[in-house]
Amino acid sequence: MAESRRASLGQVREFFSDIAFILTLAWEQHKPLVIGLGLVRALGAVVPSIQVYIGKLIVDQLVSLIQDRSQQALYDVLFFVGIEIGLLLLAQVLTSLTVVLDDVLGEGFPFAILGRILKHTSTLDLSYFENPLFRDKIEAVDQEMTWRGKGMLSIILNLGSEVISLIALAVVLFKLDWIFVAILVGTMIPVILIEFRQSIITYQWQKSWSRWWRHAWYYRWVLAAYDYIQEFRIFRLSPLFISRYLDIGKRYIIAFQSHSLRMQNLHFVKNILSHIVGYYGGLVILLFRALSKPITIGDITMYMSAYRAALGSLSALVKNIADIYGNHLFIQDLRGILLYTPRIAIAPHAQTLDKETPLAIEVDHVWFRYHQDGPWVLSDISFRIEAGVRMALIGDNGSGKTTLVKLLLRFYDPTEGRILINGVDLREIDLDSYYARIGVIFQQFAQYDGRIREQIGYGAIESMDDLEQIRNAARISGAEPFIEELPQQYDTPLGKWELEEGTVKLSGGQWQRLALARACMNQHAALLLLDEPSAALDPEAEERFFEQLLREIQGKSIIFISHRFSTVRRADKILSLRHGHIDEQGTHEELMQRNGRYAELFRMQARWYE
Numbered sequence: 001m002a003e004s005r006r007a008s009l010g011q012v013r014e015f016f017s018d019i020a021f022i023l024t025l026a027w028e029q030h031k032p033l034v035i036g037l038g039l040v041r042a043l044g045a046v047v048p049s050i051q052v053y054i055g056k057l058i059v060d061q062l063v064s065l066i067q068d069r070s071q072q073a074l075y076d077v078l079f080f081v082g083i084e085i086g087l088l089l090l091a092q093v094l095t096s097l098t099v100v101l102d103d104v105l106g107e108g109f110p111f112a113i114l115g116r117i118l119k120h121t122s123t124l125d126l127s128y129f130e131n132p133l134f135r136d137k138i139e140a141v142d143q144e145m146t147w148r149g150k151g152m153l154s155i156i157l158n159l160g161s162e163v164i165s166l167i168a169l170a171v172v173l174f175k176l177d178w179i180f181v182a183i184l185v186g187t188m189i190p191v192i193l194i195e196f197r198q199s200i201i202t203y204q205w206q207k208s209w210s211r212w213w214r215h216a217w218y219y220r221w222v223l224a225a226y227d228y229i230q231e232f233r234i235f236r237l238s239p240l241f242i243s244r245y246l247d248i249g250k251r252y253i254i255a256f257q258s259h260s261l262r263m264q265n266l267h268f269v270k271n272i273l274s275h276i277v278g279y280y281g282g283l284v285i286l287l288f289r290a291l292s293k294p295i296t297i298g299d300i301t302m303y304m305s306a307y308r309a310a311l312g313s314l315s316a317l318v319k320n321i322a323d324i325y326g327n328h329l330f331i332q333d334l335r336g337i338l339l340y341t342p343r344i345a346i347a348p349h350a351q352t353l354d355k356e357t358p359l360a361i362e363v364d365h366v367w368f369r370y371h372q373d374g375p376w377v378l379s380d381i382s383f384r385i386e387a388g389v390r391m392a393l394i395g396d397n398g399s400g401k402t403t404l405v406k407l408l409l410r411f412y413d414p415t416e417g418r419i420l421i422n423g424v425d426l427r428e429i430d431l432d433s434y435y436a437r438i439g440v441i442f443q444q445f446a447q448y449d450g451r452i453r454e455q456i457g458y459g460a461i462e463s464m465d466d467l468e469q470i471r472n473a474a475r476i477s478g479a480e481p482f483i484e485e486l487p488q489q490y491d492t493p494l495g496k497w498e499l500e501e502g503t504v505k506l507s508g509g510q511w512q513r514l515a516l517a518r519a520c521m522n523q524h525a526a527l528l529l530l531d532e533p534s535a536a537l538d539p540e541a542e543e544r545f546f547e548q549l550l551r552e553i554q555g556k557s558i559i560f561i562s563h564r565f566s567t568v569r570r571a572d573k574i575l576s577l578r579h580g581h582i583d584e585q586g587t588h589e590e591l592m593q594r595n596g597r598y599a600e601l602f603r604m605q606a607r608w609y610e
């Protein structure tokens with residue numbers, strides 16, 4: 001019991017911190033709009049209580065008009081009616097303003113928040129993006145933002161409006177007698193607590209069912225998916241999957257009945273409390289008061305309309321509480337993402353690399369594993385590449401080549417050992433200045449949506465408009481001939497999303513050449529990292545590509561991964577990895593003389609081509 005109360009208290013605390021979080025985000029993004037909307041809403045929230053009070057004055061003046069039939073009384077009534085009309089107009093204006101400001105803020109909110117999230121995630125290191133849970137969270141936030149984001153702020157601001165409105169109505173009731181405020185508060189508190197209880201129950205209910213919903217969704221999806229239909233026909237799986245789906249449905253209905261009953265019970269208590277105990281209880285007290293104290297008809301109508309308005313605000317308030325709770329998981333995800341911090345720490349006095357000095361790289365007894373308890377992916381790797389040296393990295397799949405490239409790019413830090421750039425630990429180097437000296441093509445290179453000149457220009461954004469430099473990079477990578485055959489040449493739109501009309505489709509090899517051109521774009525690059533840069537090229541194209549690359553690129557270090565020995569043999573140095581260890585290293589000739597695994601594999605491949 002105590003435990004469940006503690007849990008509920010915890011959830012109430014989370015509720016308020018969710019509100020604070022969203023308000024802080026909104027405040028950071030749109031200060032003037034939030035202030036404007038806050039003022040308009042606050043004013044709008046007190047108008048009903050003033051209307052109620054003026055209503056009482058009208059009724060009282062009407063009574064004296066009926067009794068006295070004096071002109072003064074008529075003028076008084078007309079005066080108050082005039083005020084009431086003015087208030088009505090003011091309320092209309094404020095409502096319209098609230099809607100407009102709410103909409104403007106609501107439409108901009110998802111952009112602002114996603115912008116903030118993207119800014120944050122762009123500072124996080126690669127390891128986060130390799131974690132499926134992290135990616136799921138970002139995807140969920142991204143998807144839900146479009147439909148939750150717009151209304152989220154206005155739900156919270158509504159809650160504030162209703163609270164102000166209730167306080168203002170309580171002030172009006174206080175003018176009658178404090179007892180009515182006590183009754184209002186006395187019924188409101190349990191009603192709000194019950195609403196919290198209901199929201200928590202709904203939240204837990206949704207949580208407990210979300211796993212089953214995923215199952216049901218899977219069965220529904222699989223039964224209609226084209227990829228499965230053939231096996232479903234042959235193995236006659238449809239009845240089994242349909243019965244599994246219906247079974248979940250049956251269990252759901254049974255569970256839902258008791259959930260719904262529980263919710264309705266609480267709903268019933270809530271209504272009894274607020275309507276019967278609160279409203280009619282207060283009315284009876286007021287009528288008894290009439291026996292001992294002078295009470296006007298205006299007082300009675302004021303009580304009735306104030307209490308009814310308070311009931312309206314109360315039900316809006318509890319609905320807002322439920323809505324905010326409904327967004328809890330989403331807000332948790334949002335907050336969770338912003339709480340992630342970069343793991344790759346940049347040293348406070350990191351050394352900035354200039355744009356000219358050649359780079360010598362030393363990998364010094366590096367050990368690496370992805371997870372604390374995981375297997376070693378790299379074990380005691382040591383080698384050195386002087387500036388301008390071309391090194392080939394070879395090894396079976398899974399031997400650690402790409403991981404080594406990732407360490408050289410400081411996507412991860414070595415678990416043990418260090419990587420030195422011109423004698424300085426990579427952890428002590430300003431990464432922006434290091435990346436400004438690197439050209440890279442990854443195994444899974446990007447295929448951007450954009451013009452060809454952009455696809456290449458992204459490799460050196462400061463030179464994106466330099467068509468000469470772009471052409472030069474395309475020439476080195478061998479992309480130039482096919483680009484020049486396209487009607488729009490460097491202005492040809494490309495991309496999977498086909499954002500532009502007339503988007504052209506390229507072959508895998510052509511895309512790869514563009515990615516290579518991007519890698520060659522940076523004229524300040526002192527190190528080129530090429531992870532299987534020719535995987536999509538045929539052997540002849542690869543041969544020509546490397547020949548050209550090595551001819552064109554002088555004085556830069558190159559580390560390339562390749563499985564084709566005709567290319568590998570051109571390297572000044574070959575490093576062969578096996579199960580994360582250095583198996584062999586040396587020049588082609590040295591390794592052939594050694595007559596080890598390299599020589600064996602080389603001869604094997606040479607025989608295939610004979």
Ligand code: ADP
Binds near residue numbers: 370
């Ligand atoms: P290669 O490039 O030589 O094919 P990789 O460097 O990609 O090899 O992978 C080396 C080993 O590290 C493999 O066993 C692979 O499963 C593992 N590995 C690669 N990336 C990750 C990762 N993000 N998390 C955990 N293990 C990984």
